[in-house]
Amino acid sequence: MSDTVLSTPVLPAVPPRIALVGNPNCGKTALFNALTGARQKVANYPGVTVERKIGEFLSPAGTRVQIVDLPGTYSLRARSPDEEVTRDVVLGRFRHEAPPDAMVCVADATNLRLHLRLVLELKKLGRPIILALNMMDVAVARGCRVDAAALSAALSVPVVPTVAIRRNGVSGLLDQIDRSMMAMTTDLAAAPCGWSEPSARELRAYHQEVEGILAAALQDAGKPSLATRRIDAALLHPAVGLPFLLLVLFLMFQAVFAWAAVPMDMIDGALGWVQAAAGAALPDGMLKSLITDGIIAGVGSVLIFLPQILVLFFFILVLESTGYMARAAFLLDRLMGGVGLHGRAFIPLLSSFACAVPGIMAARTIENRADRLATIMIAPLMTCSARLPVYTLIIAAFVPSRTVAGGMIGLQGLVMFTLYAAGILSALAVAFVLKRTIFKGAREPLLMELPSYRLPSPRDILLGLLERTRIFLARAGTVIFAIMILLWFLGSFPAAPDGATGPAIDYSFAGMLGHALAPLLAPIGFTWQIAIALVPGMAAREVAVAALGTVYALSETGDALSGSLAGVLAADWSLPTALSLLAWFVFAPQCVSTLSVVKRETNSWFWMLMMIAYMTALAYGAAFVTFRLSTALLGG
Amino acid sequence: MTSPVSGLRHPISTSITLGTTSDPPSSGDGCRLGALRKGQRAVVTGLDEAAVVTPLPPGELERRMIEMGLIEGARVEILHEGFPGADPLAVRIDDHTLALRRAEAHAVLVTLG
Numbered sequence: 001m002s003d004t005v006l007s008t009p010v011l012p013a014v015p016p017r018i019a020l021v022g023n024p025n026c027g028k029t030a031l032f033n034a035l036t037g038a039r040q041k042v043a044n045y046p047g048v049t050v051e052r053k054i055g056e057f058l059s060p061a062g063t064r065v066q067i068v069d070l071p072g073t074y075s076l077r078a079r080s081p082d083e084e085v086t087r088d089v090v091l092g093r094f095r096h097e098a099p100p101d102a103m104v105c106v107a108d109a110t111n112l113r114l115h116l117r118l119v120l121e122l123k124k125l126g127r128p129i130i131l132a133l134n135m136m137d138v139a140v141a142r143g144c145r146v147d148a149a150a151l152s153a154a155l156s157v158p159v160v161p162t163v164a165i166r167r168n169g170v171s172g173l174l175d176q177i178d179r180s181m182m183a184m185t186t187d188l189a190a191a192p193c194g195w196s197e198p199s200a201r202e203l204r205a206y207h208q209e210v211e212g213i214l215a216a217a218l219q220d221a222g223k224p225s226l227a228t229r230r231i232d233a234a235l236l237h238p239a240v241g242l243p244f245l246l247l248v249l250f251l252m253f254q255a256v257f258a259w260a261a262v263p264m265d266m267i268d269g270a271l272g273w274v275q276a277a278a279g280a281a282l283p284d285g286m287l288k289s290l291i292t293d294g295i296i297a298g299v300g301s302v303l304i305f306l307p308q309i310l311v312l313f314f315f316i317l318v319l320e321s322t323g324y325m326a327r328a329a330f331l332l333d334r335l336m337g338g339v340g341l342h343g344r345a346f347i348p349l350l351s352s353f354a355c356a357v358p359g360i361m362a363a364r365t366i367e368n369r370a371d372r373l374a375t376i377m378i379a380p381l382m383t384c385s386a387r388l389p390v391y392t393l394i395i396a397a398f399v400p401s402r403t404v405a406g407g408m409i410g411l412q413g414l415v416m417f418t419l420y421a422a423g424i425l426s427a428l429a430v431a432f433v434l435k436r437t438i439f440k441g442a443r444e445p446l447l448m449e450l451p452s453y454r455l456p457s458p459r460d461i462l463l464g465l466l467e468r469t470r471i472f473l474a475r476a477g478t479v480i481f482a483i484m485i486l487l488w489f490l491g492s493f494p495a496a497p498d499g500a501t502g503p504a505i506d507y508s509f510a511g512m513l514g515h516a517l518a519p520l521l522a523p524i525g526f527t528w529q530i531a532i533a534l535v536p537g538m539a540a541r542e543v544a545v546a547a548l549g550t551v552y553a554l555s556e557t558g559d560a561l562s563g564s565l566a567g568v569l570a571a572d573w574s575l576p577t578a579l580s581l582l583a584w585f586v587f588a589p590q591c592v593s594t595l596s597v598v599k600r601e602t603n604s605w606f607w608m609l610m611m612i613a614y615m616t617a618l619a620y621g622a623a624f625v626t627f628r629l630s631t632a633l634l635g636g
Numbered sequence: 637m638t639s640p641v642s643g644l645r646h647p648i649s650t651s652i653t654l655g656t657t658s659d660p661p662s663s664g665d666g667c668r669l670g671a672l673r674k675g676q677r678a679v680v681t682g683l684d685e686a687a688v689v690t691p692l693p694p695g696e697l698e699r700r701m702i703e704m705g706l707i708e709g710a711r712v713e714i715l716h717e718g719f720p721g722a723d724p725l726a727v728r729i730d731d732h733t734l735a736l737r738r739a740e741a742h743a744v745l746v747t748l749g
Contacts, residue, residue: 074703074704075703077699077703079700110731111731111732112731113705113730113731113732114703114704114705114732117703198699199695199699200683200695200698200699200702203699203702203703204702204707204708207702207707221731224728224731228733229715232715232716232726233716236716236718236726237716238717238718238719238720238722239719241718241719242719326735329735330718330724330726330735331718331719333718333723333724333735333737334718334719334720334721334723334724343724343735368691370691441691442689442690442691443691444691444692445690445692445697445700445736445737445739445740446724446735446736446737446740447700447701447704447734447735447736447740448734448735448736449704449732449733449734449735450726450733450734450735451733
């Protein structure tokens with residue numbers, strides 16, 4: 001770790017960098033949004049599995065300032081991969097990056113104790129600090145009175161009250177940043193870093209110091225939030241809490257499908273138009289095939305899920321910013337503990353219903369490596385939205401559209417629900433096995449703050465959705481783009497010989513692979529057409545639908561394809577084959593994006609290969625049992 | 637920083653069971669946070685992580701608890717209990733609320749009141 005002093009004055013060419021540090025739930029992200037607006041982006045550190053949010057703003061004095069939003073933490077002794085980012089950035093441990101020139105420590109004014117302890121720890125770093133007393137409006141409303149001047153004197157750092165969610169609520173902070181920048185250019189000799197990992201004794205000493213500071217600066221601690229206590233009395237009630245959580249989740253899934261339907265149709269229509277336009281503009285040949293069938297169709301098949309992912313993240317962001325997400329983890333901790341999972345695993349698993357990629361990334365907040373790995377390993381078993389097109393197609397083809405239980409329940413919906421339930425139950429079973437074999441050991445303790453309830457800020461939700469969109473589009477434009485081109489190549493070369501009777505894909509590398517795989521897949525009832533479709537389907541599950549269309553030499557696309565394909569399949573496949581394929585898709589690890597993010601997040605090929613191995617084994621086993629059982633029951 | 641209702645003292649319940657049968661360190665009345673029920677208030681008198689099973693390295697649980705405000709002198713109150721088994725606990729600690737499991741709460745020595 002180098003703690004080199006800034007050797008050059010802060011030049012306009014290199015904007016000064018400020019890091020935002022603070023406890024979770026202190027409104028840090030809201031403050032970051034208030035400072036930067038939409039001028040922010042998420043970037044990866046080179047070579048490490050870490051994301052950081054960077055923004056820029058112009059200070060009142062006209063200095064361009066770069067600001068880094070760091071994951072919330074209670075201490076610099078990092079416990080989770082998330083908190084390691086914070087520690088490493090403020091300590092300047094990243095190789096390609098100097099430590100920040102200054103830090104803005106954000107504290108919740110209503111709850112100063114824990115925050116001030118972190119401030120004392122940060123002071124040891126010897127870098128300029130500004131303390132932002134955030135959520136001053138809430139503090140005042142609760143009768144909390146903080147003497148900012150006395151606090152500043154006791155801490156010997158500048159203290160600025162802020163209200164991140166209010167217009168002009170950060171003007172005082174902006175002015176202070178300017179003053180601190182001025183001081184930095186004249187006083188370059190930053191103190192050396194005096195931080196070392198504190199012992200329990202030192203932590204107690206910090207707390208003692210905080211008590212002394214509070215005695216001097218806190219005139220009235222105010223009343224705790226009565227509303228929060230009353231809401232919790234209902235929402236954490238043993239009889240009400242879990243049913244309410246289930247209701248919230250039910251509404252969320254309803255919304256994911258209902259709200260996303262229209263924009264998905266629009267994207268579908270737009271893609272069809274682009275594909276047709278490109279097809280008309282380009283001369284027939286390889287290039288046209290690559291662009292229309294490979295790139296537009298391939299990337300489009302992923303893009304179409306953006307609306308569903310955004311609806312899901314809208315709910316997740318709202319639940320997080322209101323403070324309910326911590327309650328959900330509280331309510332589920334005991335139940336998830338039954339299979340050895342941590343209550344915190346709830347958020348990653350919930351995200352995985354939209355897409356396992358953000359879900360696996362959200363597992364970073366889990367402190368214990370074994371808990372985190374267990375969560376990552378089961379996340380793809382949650383039924384992600386990419387499985388839906390496959391499920392929909394097969395259900396439409398094979399499950400009659402009638403009702404059961406006296407007209408109360410649609411049979412098709414019941415099958416869909418069963419598939420979801422199969423995913424969840426198998427995830428719990430896998431977690432149970434993992435926690436008793438590979439990830440043995442007592443559970444990581446739960447020490448989680450339950451923040452006061454808050455109304456979500458529309459701006460913060462909007463910026464959060466924007467961030468998700470950017471990340472998603474970046475993935476669709478890079479990894480998925482490249483893989484689609486590769487799969488197009490496999491599906492197009494070598495070209496069909498003259499006078500060929502079968503579809504062109506039959507003669508390609510993908511076709512050869514499919515034919516080679518067919519004997520392996522015959523015991524589970526898969527036809528050779530399915531075997532071929534599974535090869536391009538390696539990229540993403542929903543691609544298998546398009547691939548089936550190709551194999552059956554259908555020329556339609558989109559809804560028309562699904563419609564006519566369902567008819568072809570109903571005529572060509574037996575019911576056991578269809579059920580077997582459904583069982584296969586509950587478990588099959590057919591998503592290159594997921595596998596690549598597992599490799600990145602675990603920083604190991606081993607866990608990625610483990611995932612492929614165990615999911616393929618489960619998929620094969622489940623499909624085998626389904627096929628044999630249903631054949632026996634239905635008489636073939 | 638004083639709790640508005642700090643004058644209220646709950647009578648020491650006789651139904652409190654000690655979390656561990658192993659010899660409790662001689663501190664206060666030997667009561668542990670993990671044995672309290674909803675509505676009870678107490679003051680933290682010490683931390684004894686040796687009393688609980690944890691995958692963490694020695695000293696780590698104690699340090700995490702201190703970082704989350706569980707420190708000698710902190711006033712605590714059980715606000716809510718989870719389900720099933722009245723676990724985990726939502727504990728008011730001075731100005732904030734912490735969720736923790738009874739198993740680990742047994743590492744927190746308290747005196748009622």
